[in-house]
Amino acid sequence: MIAWLRHHGQALRLGSRKVSVLNALVIGIALSLPAAGTALIESLRPAGERLALEPRISLFVAPQARRAEVEALGARLRADRRIASVRFVPREEALKEMSEVQGLSEVIGALGRNPLPDAFVVTSKQDIAGELAKLPGVAHVQADAAWARRLAAAAAIAQLGVAVLAALLGAALVAVTFNTIRLQILTQRDEIEVSKLLGATDSFIGRPFYYLGLLQGLVGGVVALAIVGAVLGLLNREVRVLAESYGSNFRFAFLPLSEAGLVVLLAAVLGWLGAWLSVHRHLRAIEPR
Amino acid sequence: MVSFSAVAKRYPGGQEALKDVSFSLEAGELAFLTGRSGAGKSTLLKLIPAIERPSAGSVVVNGQNVASLKRAAIPYLRRNLGLVFQDQKLLYDRSVFDNVMLPLAFSAQAPKEAARRARAALDKVGLLGREKANPIQLSGGEQQRVAIARAVVNRPAILVADEPTANLDAESAARILEIFVAFNQVGVTVLIASHDRTLVERYGKRVLRLEGGRIA
Numbered sequence: 001m002i003a004w005l006r007h008h009g010q011a012l013r014l015g016s017r018k019v020s021v022l023n024a025l026v027i028g029i030a031l032s033l034p035a036a037g038t039a040l041i042e043s044l045r046p047a048g049e050r051l052a053l054e055p056r057i058s059l060f061v062a063p064q065a066r067r068a069e070v071e072a073l074g075a076r077l078r079a080d081r082r083i084a085s086v087r088f089v090p091r092e093e094a095l096k097e098m099s100e101v102q103g104l105s106e107v108i109g110a111l112g113r114n115p116l117p118d119a120f121v122v123t124s125k126q127d128i129a130g131e132l133a134k135l136p137g138v139a140h141v142q143a144d145a146a147w148a149r150r151l152a153a154a155a156a157i158a159q160l161g162v163a164v165l166a167a168l169l170g171a172a173l174v175a176v177t178f179n180t181i182r183l184q185i186l187t188q189r190d191e192i193e194v195s196k197l198l199g200a201t202d203s204f205i206g207r208p209f210y211y212l213g214l215l216q217g218l219v220g221g222v223v224a225l226a227i228v229g230a231v232l233g234l235l236n237r238e239v240r241v242l243a244e245s246y247g248s249n250f251r252f253a254f255l256p257l258s259e260a261g262l263v264v265l266l267a268a269v270l271g272w273l274g275a276w277l278s279v280h281r282h283l284r285a286i287e288p289r
Numbered sequence: 290m291v292s293f294s295a296v297a298k299r300y301p302g303g304q305e306a307l308k309d310v311s312f313s314l315e316a317g318e319l320a321f322l323t324g325r326s327g328a329g330k331s332t333l334l335k336l337i338p339a340i341e342r343p344s345a346g347s348v349v350v351n352g353q354n355v356a357s358l359k360r361a362a363i364p365y366l367r368r369n370l371g372l373v374f375q376d377q378k379l380l381y382d383r384s385v386f387d388n389v390m391l392p393l394a395f396s397a398q399a400p401k402e403a404a405r406r407a408r409a410a411l412d413k414v415g416l417l418g419r420e421k422a423n424p425i426q427l428s429g430g431e432q433q434r435v436a437i438a439r440a441v442v443n444r445p446a447i448l449v450a451d452e453p454t455a456n457l458d459a460e461s462a463a464r465i466l467e468i469f470v471a472f473n474q475v476g477v478t479v480l481i482a483s484h485d486r487t488l489v490e491r492y493g494k495r496v497l498r499l500e501g502g503r504i505a
Contacts, residue, residue, distance in 0.1 A: 003397035010394065194378050197338070198392040198439070199368035201361075288340055 015211030023180055023216055027173050028223025034166035035263050036228045041158055043252040057129050061118040062139040069137045070118055082126050089119040170270050177213045177274025185282045197288045206279040210272060217271020221264035229254055290316045290447060290478045296346035298332050306332040308502030319473040321489040322482040324499035330482040334451045338370050339363045371440030373450035377432050379424040386420035389439045410438040414468055430461030437468055448472060450481045
């Protein structure tokens with residue numbers, strides 16, 4: 001057990017000595033792209049949700065309502081401070097709008113009378129659709145969720161893009177590590193051959209390389225987070241000015257701690273994978289003669 | 290300790306290095322393996338640590354048939370052997386001391402005990418004063434002695450040397466052979482390949498002569 005720990009300690013020392021700053025930088029820059037993308041999406045999500053919370057609400061007036069009742073309802077809506085804007089759509093106008101849609105004019109003509117009710121379209125920052133439905137003379141309320149749906153779709157596309165980027169650059173990380181380890185194995189060819197002759201096992205010889213891949217990925221992950229932090233800091237200086245002009249205190253936030261940890265962990269695992277592939281391919285090829 | 294029976298070795302391409310080799314080394318024995326260049330001495334020695342595998346026959350080392358040994362078991366076989374090569378195979382990126390420490394790195398030796406053993410091995414070959422030097426600074430004979438120290442540092446029961454005196458002057462060669470004789474006197478089984486028959490015959494030990502792929 002003590003010998004096992006000592007061997008791992010030794011391998012860790014040997015591996016850490018070979019971590020190249022330049023390689024870690026390459027890995028870090030590659031990983032910073034999806035990491036920064038994730039941070040941006042995560043930051044925009046609450047802003048998008050605020051937008052989606054200010055939807056249009058359509059109020060359909062009961063068909064039997066008299067003109068005076070409709071006008072009273074309109075006045076009441078305009079008086080409500082929570083409502084940003086009110087637009088009245090008379091049933092005649094709604095019918096006109098509808099008959100302009102191709103193919104519907106004949107259908108409406110066949111009906112003989114106007115089936116549409118009067119309507120109000122209001123916008124509000126608050127979720128008051130349920131309350132408005134209870135007002136006298138209101139037959140039906142429809143909260144327009146299209147905006148929220150569009151935004152969710154855009155977010156999904158952005159997220160997919162970041163995921164594809166992460167997968168591609170993750171593969172690049174594995175390839176970079178694979179090649180680093182291959183060169184390292186070739187450089188240490190004599191030592192590996194002599195070690196094999198003297199009775200070193202493959203796992204003993206391979207261990208420093210595994211640690212090298214793991215550490216290089218780990219350092220690369222930390223470099224990526226540093227880059228993301230620096231870039232967001234730079235962006236926020238400008239974003240602050242822009243946001244304040246809109247009366248908002250919006251800032252791009254750094255990745256949540258759990259996701260930052262995930263970036264580093266993933267980088268380390270991918271580095272280890274690259275090392276494993278390289279060691280299995282190249283170490284066996286070196287046999288003493 | 291080491292036993293060859295009806296061993297043949299053909300290389301891919303049809304070259305037949307060994308045809309039918311049978312001999313046995315008892316524990317504590319010292320024997321020389323002689324023969325002209327190309328007689329198959331190196332091939333025969335390489336069969337013992339499973340650097341090469343026989344095409345036919347069996348090679349038994351320490352009670353294990355090397356011919357059928359699994360790949361994963363080979364390192365453990367080699368740890369019980371001391372190997373000395375004609376070209377020493379020292380590592381020139383580190384000191385003499387670190388070269389001798391190399392086999393101890395992958396055994397379960399505690400660092401203090403390992404360092405003590407490495408110094409003891411260097412002392413036995415008369416190089417304790419040069420432990421901090423780089424092997425490149427040493428003479429051919431001294432480098433070969435470093436290789437011997439590295440071979441014996443794990444206290445193997447069997448020592449196998451391939452032309453350890455090939456590139457050395459007579460005086461250095463004699464000194465190297467005396468070191469092997471000294472190890473043999475404390476019970477180590479030793480097999481030394483050499484093409485220098487006058488040097489070999491001076492010791493009056495058992496001589497295995499390899500001719501045409503057979504022990505003559």
